Amino acid sequence: MLALADWAGRGQPLTARGQLRRADTQNLVELLDTDEGHLSLQLEWARCIDLLRTDGARIGLGSSAARLREDPQALRKVLFATVPRLRGIRAGWAIVRLNLEGADDFSAGLVELWRRLRTGPLTEADAVQTVWSALTGRYRLEMDPPPSLATWKKVVGQDVVTTLGLYREVDAVQRKGTRFELTPYGHQRAVNTVRDHDLDRRKLGEAFIQEEVRAQTFHPDGAVTTELAPAVWTLAHRGYSGSGRLDIWTYTSRKSALKAGADLAMACGMDENAKARSLYTAGRYEELLSLYESEHPETHLMRVQSSFLQTHEM
Known part of the structure; x- marks a missing residue:
């Protein structure tokens, strides 16, 4: 760091x-x-x-x-405390959560994981299952499995492994052989759930707004005039769920929006398509979103674009 x-x-x-x-x-x-x-x-x-x-x-x-x-100790302390707030550790759960009404934040699963680790070491599979059960147990998904259940478990498992990696970086968790366990420092710390009022909403909003290219003018002498304007990156999706409802989410970058769109496409059934799996593995997310649209009805949408802020008064 x-x-x-x-x-x-x-x-x-x-x-x-x-x-x-x-x-x-x-x-x-x-x-x-x-x-x-x-x-x-x-x-x-x-x-x-x-x-x-x-x-x-x-x-x-x-x-x-x-x-x-x-102050290395202050740095370590604040790094540990902010892990549950990071968007990068909950990318998979963010997709699953869209399909579960009233689902908890990913940090609720981390609280349970920490409680289990206090009692003794866990394998990676046990750690993943602990978080998964804490977040989805009340929905009893295994009793009537949705088509994408296996993919949901996989992406949430990736979130858990990523999170354990960060806790290892601050020496709160260590890996011995095939098991994870808390270090002495980890036993001294507590993981807290993240709630809306815990966030600095102003800073959060500022992180989403970027200067993007609104228009370019190509002049006869070869000069190019570029107009920049404040915008946010959005992912728009309309499919079978929600009676054809159009859902739109905002992201801090085009890259993160494309990754989220690719995760959502795979969770919506594209994981059964061999070409889609290949594109996803290769990180060719924009092509994957185009493939999703080409293989679904015209009313379906899975698209990333910049949306410009409108500052004029109506």
């Missing part, structure tokens, strides 16, 4: 869409010895604790950076 702060330094430029430049992404992947997916999660984590902050077209140090860089 401190390596990210060292890299950000006095600020690094972002693309017009507010994303890391490709060269910076590759450099950070090599520097942190990770992959792009985990890098994205690390950046979210760093922003969540205000170690890093995005300001317009640059990413730099947050207001808490100086204090956290000087």
Whole structure:
């Protein structure tokens, strides 16, 4: 985490869409010895604790950076406390939750996982089952299994493994052989559920708004004029559920919206399509969404696009 702060330094430029430049992404992947997916999660984590902050077209140090860089124990404490708030650990559950009315936040499953770990080590499979049962037990899904139940369990399992990985990074959990167990530090800590009033809604909203390209004008002399405007990235879906209702969700980036759309498409039956599975594995999410639309009725929709904020008075 401190390596990210060292890299950000006095600020690094972002693309017009507010994303890391490709060269910076590759450099950070090599520097942190990770992959792009985990890098994205690390950046979210760093922003969540205000170690890093995005300001317009640059990413730099947050207001808490100086204090956290000087106090390793404070950094460790805040990193641990913010794990349940991260969107990157609940991508699979976010899809499943759409199909379960009144379902709890993913953090409720983590509370139960921590309770079980206090009693002794768990295998990865046991840890996944603990979270799954805590979140879905009251729905009795196994009694009347939905078609995508296996996929739901798989994506939630990935969320649990990702979360355990983060707790290992702050030395709250350790792996011995095939089992996970709490460290002495982990036994001293408690995991709390996340509720709406726990979030800083202003900061949360600001994280979603990016400057996106509204229009481009190509002039005869070869010059190009680009107009930027504030927008959010959205995923729109209309299918069989909800009597043809159109659902729209917002995301902080095009990449995260496409990933969420791909997860939703697979949960909606595309996991039975060999080409869809291949596209999903290859990370070709935009093509997967197009495949979903081509193989469903014209009334169905699965699409990612930027939606511009309308600031004029009506």
